[in-house]
Amino acid sequence: MTPEEKEFLFYAAMGYDYLRNVKKLSGNTQEDLLKQLFPTLAYADFQQKIANIQRLAHKHKDSFGGKEAFCRWYIDQYDKQNGCCAYCGVSEAACRHFFETQNARHDTGSKRPTRGHSLELERKLPNQCYSPENCVLICYVCNNAKSDFIAEEDFRETVADGIKKFWKIQQAKAAK
Template sequence: MSLSEKYYELCYTRRIHEYSKIDQYKNWPQGQACKIYGSLARFYQDELNINSDQLNQLRTKFKRFNKLYSKYFNEHRKALFEDPEKLLEWYDRQNDSCNYCGTTQSVLHKIVKRRNGNLTLNKKTKRSKGTLEIEKLDPSKDYTYENSVLSCPFCNNAKSNLISEEDWRRFFAPAMKDYFKSILFT
């Protein structure tokens, strides 16, 4: 197993981000890892047999993946995150825009700004920050690279599992573009 694979296993598969996870991983009594390591970095250095510079290089290598993992990972999407390089390739092909209406992340942020810090009108949902979301093209299938795209919260929420991708593009995506223009330019 390569160093990157081992780091991935510890950080993303086993999710070792606190001492209690180290205790579980090592089958130690609770509190033992804190006494032995003193820092999570020290655990990773010892476990991977590397120095602090090498650990920093690994963390830098995984920085973009970690950002996407923090933003999008959940158990339903787990398969998308099993190969960091493949996920980054898939993400880059999305062009940081909605697969349906073409709205970019920067446009969503402008809408949030126009709406005084929220994307939603009621200021209550998780979509209040205006982040592109991972959407399944065919809701009856799993999250795979072939069946997943980035979608703006508007298209994702409205299309849901009620309208096919083809029909959404044909009937609703043009209207979404017009709607965004009305928010930004009125």
């Protein structure tokens, strides 16, 4: 992400009231306000990401020292990981593509799968709390496989290699 994109995401995740009260902007919608700060970036391109950060921030803000601290942490961490799973290395985009296409053998009925679109928050040491030091972002497949009793190091040395292989096979299939 460029520094501008990171700032955009931060302000978008903080929301309308923050832009009005802290940045002293006026306008009818959050999109209007963001356009004033970042005229070259399109809100629609970030919508899913913004919703995901806001959902996670709502849930975890207290253990990260508030919404602002959470949003900063998330965006920096996402950037540090290049938008890829910390364990198996799949990119968020590839993971989303998988879950959005028929490659995903997911029993979803008429609805689209609700998970798999975004990287999820993971505690490296599951017996310790959610915190900036103890958290990374991982894909849905790793999160699903990593039970709370497996520590990061053990997971990396065992299951993560299998999941890497899984993604390699899926990508080969998709390329056919």
